[in-house]
Structure formats: C-alpha cells, structure tokens
Amino acid sequence: MRFAKPRDFRSIPSATGGIARLACARMREAGKGVAAVLSGAGLTIAEVNDPSLRLTVRTQIKVLELAARELQDEFLGFHLARHFDLREIGLLYYVMASSERLADALRNAERYSAINNEGVRLHLRSGRATVIELDYLNVDRRSDRHQIEFWITTLVRICRQLTNTRLASPRMSVRHHRDSMPAEYRSFLAGDIEFDADADQIIFPEQVASLPIVGADTYLNKLLRQYADEALARGPRHRKSIRADVERVIQRLLPHGRANTSEVARQLGLSRRTLSRSLLSEDMTFTKIMEELRAALGRRYLRDRALSVSEITWLLGYREVGSFTHAFKRWTGMSPSQFRSSDGLPDKGVNSSPPSKQVR
Secondary structure, eight states: OEESSOSOTTTOOEEOOHHHHHHHHHHHHTTOOSHHHHHHTTOOHHHHHOTTEEEEHHHHHHHHHHHHHHHTOTTHHHHHHHHSOGGGGTHHHHHHHTSSBHHHHHHHHHHHGGGTBTTEEEEEEOSSEEEEEEEESSSOGGGOSHHHHHHHHHHHHHHHHHHTSOOOOSEEEOSSOOSSOOHHHHHHHSSOEESSOSOEEEEEEGGGGGOBOTTOOHHHHHHHHHHHHHHHHHSOOOOOOSHHHHHHHHHHHGGGTOOSHHHHHHHTTOOHHHHHHHHHTTTOOHHHHHHHHHHHHHHHHHTOTTOOHHHHHHHTTOSSHHHHHHHHHHHHSSOHHHHHHHTTOOOOOSOSOOOOOOOO
16 A cells, blocks of 8 residues: 655555545546646646555645636535445445444444545444534644535435435534535535534434444455454554644633643643644644634634624633734634625624623
8 A cells, every 4th residue: 555745654644535536537527637736736647546545635635625626616525425436435335334224334434434534533423313423633624625525425325325215414514614505415415514613513313323224234244344454454543633622622711811832731631842742743833723713713703693793802812802803804804894794794893791701
C-alpha cells in the first residue's frame, strides 16, 4: 500500500481516494480538464488513477473543493453520493451488508470505517434514538463541506439499501454553513439538515436499529470481519486529535472570560507546554483555534433571533460590543448588523443587557 506525498505517517490520516476519483470521473463526463485541478491539490493524473494509492484526507478534501469550483457545483459531495454504486466502497460495504441487523452493520462501520478513511470516525449511539455521528480526526473540519455531505448521503443510502426500506431521518445536522436547505437534499433524504450545528450526525428513530439486513449471512460476515481486522492491523495508528477537546472546553469557558491556554490545559489534565506541543503536531495553535471557533460561533449566534448582539458579545468572551464588532468585520467583512440583514434576520441591536453570568 502506497501513499501520496505524506509528511508524517503518525499524524496524517489517509483515505482510499475513492471520493476524489468519483469527482475526477464527473469532471471528465462534463468535459472539464482534470490535470489542472489535481495539480492544485499537489497530485498527478497517474496518482489518482492508481487504485492502490491512498491519498491524505486533506488532499482529498482539496480535490473535492477544486472540482466543485471547476464544475460550478456547490453540492458536489451530495451529487457524487447519490449515484455511485455502493459496492465500490469495497470490504467495508460487504461487512455491513452481511450483518444481521442494522445496528450490527453500523457497529461494524464504526469499527472498520478507518479502512476507507482514517480522517473520519463513525460512532453509533443507541437509546431513545439511533444516532450516527461522524468525527474528524487530525483534519480541520472547517476545511470541508463536500466530503462530509458525501458521507451523510452515502450512509442514508446504505441504511436504505441494506434494509430495503425508504428510511428517513427526522433530523440530520452538519457543522458547516449553508444559507438554506437545498430542495433536492430534502427530496432525496426525506428530511431536513441543520447547518452550523454542533455535530455531524444522522438521527433515526430508536426502532430503526433493530431492522433486519436483507442480505444477512452470519458465516460470511464472520469471514469478512477477519479480513477487515487484518486490514486494520496493517494500517497506521493515530493518536486522538486534541483539537475537538480544546474547542469543547473553550466554548464552555468563553462566556466566563477564562478561555486561555493555561485554563484549557488544566481542564484537559495537561501542562501548558504539552498542550502547545500537541497542537503544533497537528499544524495548529491555540490562538488559531480560538479565532476560528469564535468566528464560527459568532455567525451561528447571529442567526439565532433570540440573541442580541450584547448577549453574543458575552457568549464569545468579549468585554465590549465594539471588540466583537471589530473582530467580526475582520472575519466576514461585515458588521454583525449587516450580517443579520444579509441573512434576513432582524437586528435586535446592542442595547439589551447580557444574561446573568451563571455556570450552566
């Protein structure tokens, strides 16, 4: 198994490159030049055409973004996921398809999804609902729209095909922004997607987990899981990304003015130096995470009609509205009021008092 120009096998997750190859095929069908797009991602046509070559996940994300721009397709990930043959997923698909029930199939996907993509980890939670959640590992989630929409759409397709039902999720969510829910998403997925959310996830009713798989084969499944275990054992091991943990703590500390490196490190059980080294190993700094998180939260909060600009200022850890306004203009080129107007949201103004500063 070979890799395309990796810098550090220990920390850079790779993928089979299947989604990137689907994007290249779509460009060829549209009569678009593939070489220039691939060059922009640091790849050659020979590398992409080699199915034995794994791409770094960051490279695949870059290919999708450049291909979407070339095709003028804002929803490329969704479109690619709608039409490809699910069997192209390979071993992971067949392990899922031979499972006994949908919960078993999703548990197998949770265990073996790294075979296809080491940068996206699938988690299944069962209880009052069946929740499929996707986490990014050692990859900047904010750099991606198309890959995650490909995964969300593909997972819905897999669940439908394996159970031979027209499953619909009453709630799906993704972390990235879109101005509105495209009509074709709603038509195909039979549900709404919440954008600018706190998690990338698909939520099905509780009883969906117990649906039988139409092609269940216990003997075959056992054999395929042995192959999958061997494939996992051959793959590189990755430490857990610390960025998500840092973001979680920062968001909790921001309203109380304590979102600094020392306090975040303390709450994570690390020294300040260890935290800084861990972030640097992921090409990240505390300052950059803080800036990007505040920018994302600022946009999300401004879309909430119930929050005034003063309240948002406090939630983001700023002491003065002017400081938040200056920062928001740097992030977006607009003032908070202009951003709300562009989104069709009424501006509640800056005169409302912030909420009482109690820990929640």
